[in-house]
Amino acid sequence: MSDAGEEAVVAAYKSDPWVRLAPWVCTIGLFVVWEIAVRVLGVPYYILPAPSSVAYAAYEFAGGLAENSLQTLWTTVAGFLLAIVFGLALGLFIGWDRRIYAGLYPLMIGFNSIPKVAVVPILVLWVGTGWLPAVLTAFLISFFPIVVNVATGLATIEPEMEDVLRALGAKKLDIMTKVGIPRSLPYFFGSLKVAITLAFIGSVMSETVAANAGVGHMMLTAQANFEVPLVFACLIALAIEGIVMYAVMAWLEKRMTGWAHRSGFNR
Amino acid sequence: MSFVEIADVALRYAPQGGAEGTLAVDGLSLSVEKGEFVAVVGPSGCGKSTLMKLATGLNFPTRGSVSVAGRPVKGPVSIAGMAFQNPVMLPWRLTRDNVLLPLEVVQPHRRQMRARKAEYQAKADALLASVGLEGAGEKYPWQLSGGMQQRASLCRALIHEPELVMLDEPFGALDAFTREELWCVMRDLHAQKNFTTILVTHDLREAVFLADRIFVLSARPGRVIKVRDVDLPRPRPLEVTYEKQFTDIVHELRGLIAEARQ
Numbered sequence: 026m027s028d029a030g031e032e033a034v035v036a037a038y039k040s041d042p043w044v045r046l047a048p049w050v051c052t053i054g055l056f057v058v059w060e061i062a063v064r065v066l067g068v069p070y071y072i073l074p075a076p077s078s079v080a081y082a083a084y085e086f087a088g089g090l091a092e093n094s095l096q097t098l099w100t101t102v103a104g105f106l107l108a109i110v111f112g113l114a115l116g117l118f119i120g121w122d123r124r125i126y127a128g129l130y131p132l133m134i135g136f137n138s139i140p141k142v143a144v145v146p147i148l149v150l151w152v153g154t155g156w157l158p159a160v161l162t163a164f165l166i167s168f169f170p171i172v173v174n175v176a177t178g179l180a181t182i183e184p185e186m187e188d189v190l191r192a193l194g195a196k197k198l199d200i201m202t203k204v205g206i207p208r209s210l211p212y213f214f215g216s217l218k219v220a221i222t223l224a225f226i227g228s229v230m231s232e233t234v235a236a237n238a239g240v241g242h243m244m245l246t247a248q249a250n251f252e253v254p255l256v257f258a259c260l261i262a263l264a265i266e267g268i269v270m271y272a273v274m275a276w277l278e279k280r281m282t283g284w285a286h287r288s289g290f291n292r
Numbered sequence: 293m294s295f296v297e298i299a300d301v302a303l304r305y306a307p308q309g310g311a312e313g314t315l316a317v318d319g320l321s322l323s324v325e326k327g328e329f330v331a332v333v334g335p336s337g338c339g340k341s342t343l344m345k346l347a348t349g350l351n352f353p354t355r356g357s358v359s360v361a362g363r364p365v366k367g368p369v370s371i372a373g374m375a376f377q378n379p380v381m382l383p384w385r386l387t388r389d390n391v392l393l394p395l396e397v398v399q400p401h402r403r404q405m406r407a408r409k410a411e412y413q414a415k416a417d418a419l420l421a422s423v424g425l426e427g428a429g430e431k432y433p434w435q436l437s438g439g440m441q442q443r444a445s446l447c448r449a450l451i452h453e454p455e456l457v458m459l460d461e462p463f464g465a466l467d468a469f470t471r472e473e474l475w476c477v478m479r480d481l482h483a484q485k486n487f488t489t490i491l492v493t494h495d496l497r498e499a500v501f502l503a504d505r506i507f508v509l510s511a512r513p514g515r516v517i518k519v520r521d522v523d524l525p526r527p528r529p530l531e532v533t534y535e536k537q538f539t540d541i542v543h544e545l546r547g548l549i550a551e552a553r554q
Contacts, residue, residue: 185376192348193452194370195397203396207384284384284432 074254079261082254089243094262097228097240100156101270104163105224112168112220113213116175120209121201126180137169142230149235159231159239166227167220174216178209211285214278221270229263293362294323295488296347296456301356302513303342316342318513320356326455329482329489331499333545334509335553340492342514344458347490348372360456369456370398373449373487377461379441381433387444388429391416394452401452419447422484423477439470443477450481459491463498472530475501483527496542496549500524501533508545510552518548 056076062068063075070078083090119126119133141162148158182204190200232241240259247255301320307313317339324330332340345351346358349369358365360372373394381390395401395412405412417429423443425436433441442462449457459478463471479502482489493499499506500522508518522541524532532538 183378183380185374185378185380186382188345188348188350188376189374189380189394189448190397192350192368192370192372192374192458193394193398194368199397203393204382207382210384282384284434 071251071253074257078254079257082252083258083261086255086258090240090258090262093238093240093243093259094266096156096238097159097225097232097263098266100159100232100239101163101221101224101228101266104160104165104228105167105221107160107164108168108171108220108224109217111164112171112216113175115168116172116209116213117179117201117206119172120176120179120205121197123180126176133169133172141166141227142234145231145234148231154235154237156236156238158235159228159241162231163224163227167224170216170219170223171213174212175209178212179205182208211278211282214274214281217274218271218278221274222267225263225267225270293359295326295328295361296322296324296490297357297359298322298343298346299357301346301353301358303339303346303351304354315513317346317515319515320509322507322516322519324488324490326488327486329491329502329504331491331493331503331506332509333493333496333499333506333549334514335511335549336494337512338509338552339512339514340509341460344374344460344490344492347456348374348458371454372456372458373452373454374458374460375442375445375449375462377464379433379438379445381441381444383432383434385433386429387425387431387433387436388413388416388420390433391420391429391444391447391451393448398452416447416451419451420444422481423447439466439474442466442470442474446474446478446481450485450487453485453487455487457487457489459489459493461493461495462491464494471495471498476530478502479528496545497533497538499545500538500541501528501530506545508548508552517552520545 060076063073068075074082119129144165145158145162148161152158152161179201182200186204187200190204195203228239229241229244232239233245236242240263244256244259247253247259299321302315302318304315305313320339320343322330322332332343334340342351346353346365347360347369349358349360349365349367349372352358352365360369381387382393385393392412396405401408401412413429420426420429420443423446425440425443425447428436428440428444433444436444442465446462449459463474466474475498482502491499491502503522506520506522507516508520509515510517520541524538
């Protein structure tokens with residue numbers, strides 16, 4: 026049934042050009058409505074600048090915007106890569122055994138509940154200001170979904186599958202490498218989409234508090250200088266970076282675990 | 293000594309929370325000869341699945357003894373193949389590679405997997421063909437129908453030429469026609485390879501059609517209340533299921549289970 030549904034969507038995508046155009050129409054439409062609303066209602070630029078003045082500010086400060094965007098991009102990606110390595114390792118460790126899972130899960134939940142903005146001052150205390158707390162905040166905020174997803178993938182192996190292998194004398198390591206780890210990959214790649222957006226939140230948050238570069242820092246400076254259109258230009262730069270990285274992760278997911286999308290794996 | 297010997301076995305599962313652990317079987321004794329096909333039937337929750345785990349060394353009795361192939365069971369027996377109601381195929385592997393999975397685990401094949409890959413693959417394809425799945429090895433399991441997946445699951449249970457085959461309601465989720473087709477597949481495989489088989493089932497017609505002997509279990513805690521020989525001549529055609537001799541046995545078993553449920 027899910028196959029039929031998916032095929033129907035794909036078919037619609039091919040036969041109906043509007044499905045393909047819809048995201049562009051909506052995005053462009055949003056900016057058009059925004060522009061008209063600001064002009065018609067006469068909203069002052071320091072409350073809500075029109076997209077045209079945001080675009081002009083982006084053009085005017087293009088050099089700084091590009092530089093700071095790159096800064097944010099690399100701190101985010103660095104934190105995200107750390108999160109992948111650490112998240113995979115911890116996820117495998119936690120999912121390995123039910124007792125480890127039970128023991129560490131409450132700690133993980135507790136850690137994840139701490140607002141990371143409250144952690145930034147501690148990080149500054151430990152490592153000073155600059156790019157390092159941004160990388161670490163991105164890491165701390167984004168590793169959680171990776172851990173949980175990998176551990177869940179391992180912990181939900183079908184008991185029959187385990188019986189088949191154990192009756193043949195398979196060791197835990199066999200079951201993990203042949204069933205558990207491949208099985209948890211769709212969960213892992215799915216979690217990357219969530220993790221990358223969280224990583225952006227982490228790095229920008231840290232940049233607004235404790236950095237002298239990056240989009241977060243630039244926004245704060247622009248705000249202090251009352252350059253409201255530039256603040257919005259920064260926001261849009263962040264949104265674009267977020268969308269691009271999300272798309273990369275979605276592509277990667279599709280590429281690596283295509284079988285999970287066609288197999289009714291999660292039924 | 294019989295090939296599978298279960299003598300006066302009791303098994304109580306570990307307690308969950310405050311409740312006392314379930315006593316799944318108590319005073320369970322049964323023996324299966326080499327090459328024999330036996331079926332185990334009984335009311336729901338009579339410990340049929342527990343019997344599967346006892347005979348394959350996945351669970352150990354609280355009391356009594358279990359031995360397979362003349363040796364007491366102290367761990368996974370490694371000579372068993374298993375199939376379940378749920379075919380549990382790995383969706384990222386081709387059907388052929390799913391069938392080959394036991395060879396990657398069990399010795400001596402595990403050691404030889406790399407060197408004899410082509411040979412093993414040909415063997416898997418031949419086995420798939422023998423259950424009517426020519427060419428399906430190249431497909432993913434999710435591209436196969438439920439009945440075809442169950443056939444592939446039987447191949448996975450048989451690829452390492454196990455001496456003991458344990459079937460836990462393997463045809464339970466299939467439609468009536470596919471189920472009868474698979475009965476015949478199973479009948480032919482058994483006639484050809486002559487492995488010892490224990491079939492756990494709810495379907496009395498299935499038990500009578502396939503088995504040499506049928507063990508009827510009581511309600512929980514399970515023990516054998518009747519052993520019924522099925523003296524229908526082999527090979528049995530599907531038409532035998534409409535003969536009086538066959539239906540008489542089914543009725544008799546049905547009566548026993550109805551009694552056991554009370």
